Amino acid sequence: MKSTSRRDFLKFMGLTGAACLASAAPLCASTEGAGECETAIAMLYDATMCVGCKACMAACKRVNMDQNNLSYEHLATDGDKLWDAPRDLSGDTRTIIKLYKESDTRFSYVKHSCMHCTKPGCVSACPVKAMTKDPVTGVVAYNKNACIGCRYCQVACPYNIPRFQWSKAIPQIVKCDFCKETNLKAKGKPACGETCPVGAIAFGKRKDLLAEAHRRIADNPGRYVNKVYGEKEVGGANHLYLAAFPFEKLGLPTLKEESPAALSEHIQHTIYKGFIAPVALYGVLCAVALKNKKEQEKLGHGEDN
């Protein structure tokens, strides 16, 4: 029998796949340079300047309350509902100030919110383009009208940022969008940066802030960990951090410089480039099937006779 054996077919497919992967690898390497966009806007949070007043949390919720359908989060022990006391980022909280404490004199505050990755996993994973990255500003934003509630973005985010409103009848994904529709539009600045009383939250062009961050480290090498978090993490982010403690202690995960999102996208985009590979694959399959059919017919005729 001259027809392709199952073994041969699998071999062929494996080779095709490997070829696609091989051609994809150099592509993703070429995009690894972080912050490719000259116009990207960013936020620089300096944990050594933060005084933990939480004015940013209050301002964030006040400004984005309606847009994101946020609620206040009361402690179980707070019978009079006096405080908005989120324990973590949640479906009601876009940003939170947390505390890392070694002793009464050695501690650091840290602000958690969306990192606005250069190559965001959430945007890559979203099947309906509800998560988008602005090509000019680099802001990663969420469109509640497109969202189907699959929560892939939650799984795809290496920082565990997007949160789902489990308790709401019409839920949304909640995450920082630099106040894109609210404060940024109205006042040119996110509410947290506008309200910070000590200037711990700087806002501006990413390249300027990156230079500023490195300048601060150079000026005060003893004050900071010698690293700007967000400069290179999973391909870079538009939210940069300076701190006096190792970042993993502040709840910021240690991540590789390669972006898994970029890698998987390039594999996929290469395989499907110009739709050549799928057409070729199905062409081969068709050819095999036709050939087999002819042989079957031959055999079938024999049996009939």
Place this chain on the structure above:
Amino acid sequence: MGKQGVLRDGVSRRDFIKTCVAATAVMGLPYSMHTKVAEAAQGANKPPVIWLHFQECTGCSESLLRSSHPDLASVILDTLSLDYHETLMIGSGAQAEKSLHDSMHANHGKYILVVEGAIPTKDRGIYCKVGGVTAVDSLTKAAEGAAAIIAIGTCAAYGGIQSAPPNPTGAVGVRDIIKNKPIINIPGCPPNPYNFLSTVLYYLTFSKLPELDSLGRPRFAYGRKIHEHCERRPHFDAGRFATAYGDKTHAEGYCLYKLGCKGPATYANCSVQRFNDVGVWPVSVGHPCIGCTEPEILFKKPIAEKLQIHLPTPPDTYAPADLGQKGPGVSPLATGVVGIAGGLALGAGAMLTKKLPSGEETHEKHQ
């Protein structure tokens, strides 16, 4: 007149400038403006003021006069031309009424009308009469020729204690009767004298009314809540509350919220401007705010009743920053149960497929 007039009764230049600077600060104007305010205060054209009293206790006038501000009363009385004030003027009877009518005629369209006290409307307003004229009538008449009306005190602004249910005299505030004149409410029981003075000086300095909020109160004085500037706020954020008058928590100066403080819903500058020139105000001496500048609080809500906080802010505690704050994970029991169920399903499926007729047989039957 002018400077001479102001300084005539022994107000020193120093005291005069001090008062003007304080008033400038209350208005939220830059420090450099105080010269302009001082110029306006000693200007030759003193605006005539007619001050009417209705259903009230004269506490607002008392507060104004008895405050130990650097002769604030003198400054006010000499800066303004107070043509009629029932409790301050020397004249009485027909003589006093004549002075009122003369002033209203002579300064028609120019005078500032200050109203102190609520106006009864029930039974054609017979529950408050001065010189045989009901409060409604004298207010309507005086308002006709007024350039602007200042309702001083909670009674004149909203009706005050007289208007509390069941409101036997049908008492209302000025804004409920006069609709066609600019009305500035300076509520408070009593209001801070500086808020009144600053409103008048603002008018003199800029020849226009200050920016008002939806209740007609000047924003410079009533723009923020007491709670936002309270010296006991750190105790609120930390959850330290006074639980009873005179107990240890009260003596420690803890937050008075649980004693019924209305600061979180009351717009006023008491916590900043304070009273009596010695930096005191009710909360500083241990009594919760009773919300006297708010129409829906004083005399409507019990003083000891706790408010609901509508715009809560974070407390002064922090969530720990470390990673791995996810749920407790899957319990071994749940894993076992799910495993057994899964196994059963697989087994049942396998048995079922065995019982199915094989595909080839059906194919042959069709042929």
